[in-house]
Amino acid sequence: AQSVAQPEDQVNVAEGNPLTVKCTYSVSGNPYLFWYVQYPNRGLQFLLKYITGDNLVKGSYGFEAEFNKSQTSFHLKKPSALVSDSALYFCAVRGLGGATNKLIFGTGTLLAVQP
Amino acid sequence: EAEVAQSPRYKITEKSQAVAFWCDPISGHATLYWYRQILGQGPELLVQFQDESVVDDSQLPKDRFSAERLKGVDSTLKIQPAELGDSAMYLCASSFLQGSGELFFGEGSRLTVL
Numbered sequence: 001a002q003s004v005a006q007p008e009d010q011v012n013v014a015e016g017n018p019l020t021v022k023c024t025y026s027v028s029g030n031p032y033l034f035w036y037v038q039y040p041n042r043g044l045q046f047l048l049k050y051i052t053g054d055n056l057v058k059g060s061y062g063f064e065a066e067f068n069k070s071q072t073s074f075h076l077k078k079p080s081a082l083v084s085d086s087a088l089y090f091c092a093v094r095g096l097g098g099a100t101n102k103l104i105f106g107t108g109t110l111l112a113v114q115p
Numbered sequence: 116e117a118e119v120a121q122s123p124r125y126k127i128t129e130k131s132q133a134v135a136f137w138c139d140p141i142s143g144h145a146t147l148y149w150y151r152q153i154l155g156q157g158p159e160l161l162v163q164f165q166d167e168s169v170v171d172d173s174q175l176p177k178d179r180f181s182a183e184r185l186k187g188v189d190s191t192l193k194i195q196p197a198e199l200g201d202s203a204m205y206l207c208a209s210s211f212l213q214g215s216g217e218l219f220f221g222e223g224s225r226l227t228v229l
Contacts, residue, residue: 034216043119043206043220044158090157094216101214102148102171105157 002027004091006106013081014114021076021109023091032094033074034103035065039087047089050074061085081113117141119221121207127227133195136224139188140209148218149182149192150206158206164190165213197228 003026013019025031032051036044048059055067065076076089091106120139128134140147145166150158161180163171166187175182179198184190194201204225208218 032216041222041225043121043208043222044218045220046217049216092157092216094214101216102160102163103216103218105159107155107157 002093002104004093004104004106006089006091006109008109009107010110010112012112012114015083016080019078019081019085019111019113021089021091021111023074023076023106024072025074025091025093026072027093031067031072031074032101033065033067034092034094035059035063035074035076036090036092036105037061037087038090038108044090047076081111083113083115086111086113117219119207119209119219121205121221121224123224124222125225125227127229128197129229130199131196133193134197134226135194136192136205136207136226138190138192138207138221140190140207141211141219144209144211144219145187146210146213147184147190148208148210149190150208152204152206152223154203161192170213194226197226199228202226202228 005024034049035047038044048057050057050067058064063078088108090108092103094101122137147164149161152158161175162182164184167184182192204223206223208220210218
């Protein structure tokens, strides 16, 4: 069965420093991987996705993610964190559920960027 | 910019009462999803529609939950009777292509069952 794991409940980083939010996955076949962000009391927003091709995927708001097949990881990164990046981040994998190919989300990582 | 509309944003109800949530997806998006997000957890798919047809409701508690998308546009999710454990955020999302994984979410409807 497809699954994702986000090992850190919270990540703290100082503004201006690089940030990494970790994600590992388990999937049969080629993975389709995604990152979403959720601000307080809001719905989720799509950040980026990996389907195939270059292992470094660039997305919205200066975020990028690195796909590593040997480590089954898809970590989210940003070279310089902003206070406004503080939010809940979800990694997701596309499951193989018949016609649906539904998204399976991790439990989320709270990113706190201190000024 | 087009958005997914949901109402109500907040709903407080007593257990055993009926509650309904409404969603209007982005125009042209044939695929519509209802997710439930319990505090501290990731969203879990309840039901997925392709146009007016249900393509996945395997995680929908059908004894008390129902969902419809009669004309293939807006959708309603109903709970009857509500239970304490139903307290959660109910998120509606839509996508242009089924299976693309790029979903557009509404702001959600937060349900509190007392």
